[in-house]
Amino acid sequence: WLDRMSVGGSFNTQREERINQGGNGNPNASINHEPERTTVYGLQGLVTRLTPRQAISFGADAYFEGVDAPSFSENPTTGATSVRRGRIPDGATYRHGGVYVQDTLEAVPGKFQVDGSLRWSGAWYEAETSDSPLVGGEPLWPDDELDVSSLTYRVGGIYTITDGMRLLGSVSTGFRAPSTTDLGTLGLTGAGFEVAAPDVA
Numbered sequence: 001w002l003d004r005m006s007v008g009g010s011f012n013t014q015r016e017e018r019i020n021q022g023g024n025g026n027p028n029a030s031i032n033h034e035p036e037r038t039t040v041y042g043l044q045g046l047v048t049r050l051t052p053r054q055a056i057s058f059g060a061d062a063y064f065e066g067v068d069a070p071s072f073s074e075n076p077t078t079g080a081t082s083v084r085r086g087r088i089p090d091g092a093t094y095r096h097g098g099v100y101v102q103d104t105l106e107a108v109p110g111k112f113q114v115d116g117s118l119r120w121s122g123a124w125y126e127a128e129t130s131d132s133p134l135v136g137g138e139p140l141w142p143d144d145e146l147d148v149s150s151l152t153y154r155v156g157g158i159y160t161i162t163d164g165m166r167l168l169g170s171v172s173t174g175f176r177a178p179s180t181t182d183l184g185t186l187g188l189t190g191a192g193f194e195v196a197a198p199d200v201a
Contacts, residue, residue, distance in 0.1 A: 003050040004046075005045075005046070005047045006046045009044075010044070011041055011042070014038055016035075018033075019031060019032070019034070020034075021076075030074065031075075031076055033072050035069065035070065035086075036068070036086070037067070037069075038067050039068075040063055040065045041063070042064075043062050044059070046059040053105060053109065055103070056101070056102070058101050059099070059100050060100070062097030063095070064095055065094040065180065067088050067089075067092045067184070069087070069088050069091075071087075071090070082135075083140075084135075085187070087184065088185065089140075089184055090132070091128065092127040092184055093125070093127075094124070094126075094180045094183075095124045096123035096177055099119070100119035101117065102116070103117070110160065112157065113158045114156070116153065116155040119151070122148065123146075123147075123148050124146070125178070125183045126144070127184065128143055152174060154171070154172035155171050155172070156169060156171070156172075
């Protein structure tokens with residue numbers, strides 16, 4: 001039944017670090033180090049059925065993301081270091097993916113082509129207190145999680161008026177799940193103090 005199939009895997013890792021010294025120019029103020037390494041494993045799959053006038057595909061993708069962010073503060077005078085909460089909780093995880101179907105149909109051969117797609121997308125974020133070091137007997141961040149999902153679509157068509165002249169139209173919706181940075185940069189962090197919009201409301 002299937003005319004074409006593709007399966008893929010991906011691996012990505014990147015590292016960044018912010019080093020900030022506050023104190024309004026005071027050379028003895030603490031130097032904060034916020035290293036982060038984000039590692040993502042991905043899986044993708046697609047199958048397609050072809051006919052003389054139609055191509056219909058079914059696909060899915062999933063990505064598994066983890067963040068290592070062991071932040072610390074350094075005293076430039078003594079060289080002493082102490083653990084602190086970075087921009088994103090150390091050990092936070094993020095999963096996102098979706099399933100979709102897309103179809104292209106030559107409704108009127110050589111004259112009118114229609115296409116459409118439907119996708120369900122989801123994302124899951126989690127930061128656990130058990131991953132936090134203890135400072136003064138207290139963890140640096142609480143348990144936090146968020147699950148979001150959405151169904152989106154696109155419908156369009158191409159009408160050929162004459163050779164070299166076509167009329168195109170489409171209607172679509174979109175969904176952007178909040179990222180690790182959106183969700184992790186809450187509370188007292190190296191970037192200041194941030195509060196989630198629902199809490200403000």
